[in-house]
Amino acid sequence: MMSLNKLRAVILGVCITALAQFSTAQELSPQDDPAVQRVEPFQVFDNLYYVGAKWVSAWLLVSDQGLILFDSLYGELTDLVIDGIRELGFDPNDVRYVIVTHAHFDHIGGARRFQDEFGSVVMMTEADWQMTDEPAIYQEYAKPIRHLSVADGGTLNLGRTRLRFMVTPGHTPGVLSTRFTVYDRGYPHVAFMFGGVGLNFSGVERTESYIDSVQRLQQLPDIKVNIPNHEGSGEVFERYEILTDRRDGDPHAFVDPESWNAWLEILLLNAESKLKNEREAAGIN
Template identity: 35%
Template sequence: MTSSLHPDDTARPLPRRRFAQLAALGLAAGTGLLGPAPAAAAAPGDGQPYYDRARTLAGDDPVLLALVRAMDPATVIPDLTAPEPIMLFDDLAMLSVGFVHAMALLTDGGIVLIDALRSPEDARDVLVPGLVSLGADPEEIRYVVVTHGHVDHFGGAQYLADHYGARVLMAPQDWDLVAEARPEHAPAQDLEIADGQRLTLGGTTLRLYHTPGHTPGTVSPVFPVRDGAGRHTAMLWGGTQPPGTASELRTYLASVRSFRRRMHEARVDVELSNHPVDHGLQRVEELRGRTGGEHPFVIGRRRTDRFMAVMDLMLRGRLADV
């Protein structure tokens, strides 16, 4: 098995506090390069024009329309029936309890799990048997990448660490968030994710990007997936629900814009989410009945970019409403 963690292509790991200082400076610099968000000039409570523009941009695209609905301030995500485990791609499984999903990337060096659902019970009763039902061995779980420090994403991580020796990764800001809140089922602090870090297992490399906003340490991965002879690049936005304050919304907006550039550079053509905000459960059922033709999660580079553009507009509306 080949496994490695690289903070970026050239640099050595930074001490944790120094990294946090540089990350803060980098975020401020990135915002300056982009210029002030246009919504900053809007009158308070005047977000509707941005929401309308987002709906217009979405057109009749069910993926983009679902995102508009999910990010509308009036929307409440209902409880949803958990789908059966499914291989979204030849090397990517989705394991879900309905309103939150985990993804398992199967490599020739083991399994990288992206998120771990809500609790040890979810790990025992959903993740482990789900992998087995799909022909994967839970003993092969090497890493759990936690996209952010909310219990519905890290709840099963310590169970997987205890039973299978999995290493748990989270951005330092959210390790701090978890340590301060001390929520139930919090994993013991383990590995920290640097912005742009490469996580390589076997012959597969994920890139892990800091996208703060939903939480201070939200992380969004970019990674390869296979569909028969087809090779694609997937993204998974790490935390969708917008925060409530203007400063946090500006941080979130800067993250959307920086990640959108990184998606373009990586030629991303697959959109994934850890919550059902993207017509994902409906596309799962389309995939179950697929006998050929287009893959419902391969939406192309233009639509993945438009997905982020819709998110940008919805956030600008939220900012105008603060």
């Protein structure tokens, strides 16, 4: 039989464990906390709005046949997206498609809610759909139902809006990037969303495919606007500040092909230095 003291110790141990779980469930990290992460949603182009959080972005593209959402965020941050859509005067039930840039929790985590609550169709690459069958890498999320797989060169037409897709692997095996048109007071510009930028992955081959992806983006001749899936990858908030002070005749703060090209150059240099390290670590000269 268990002694009384031992029993007490066991009960105390269980209570402490339960308490620890309770406190981690209650206290959100600043990254996951909607109160910390809230950004008032805002319009950037005639047909494009920011509905994301501080550290991770979501964008709403408006067509004449409904809405397209880029990335769903995750956890309670998905509420920011849904509330943001409503605050802007749109109805989340009109979100026809959710384009998931890659299958990390911060982009895919709320996709299931859009399927269940608003009947949205979720689009992702085959390689990243496969990631959803495996254990989540950084943080758990509700697995979306497998809807549409997007191939390199694929398109999506919704009313008069057309998206052109590229599969740009590296950050994940099937990063999805999108080219689309934004309008500034009716004037069209080609915008691009590079779906996975960070170098937080490993392996020589993956690094090589990242480099290949960036080099493919450098071949695109007509990109004028960088629409990033983390605001820091395109100084979204800084540019928006400038945009709010815009006077007649001023250029649009997001139309900036020079910094798009310069940014790709930096991504390429960083990836090349990573490749050098990866090759050394793998014993390849």
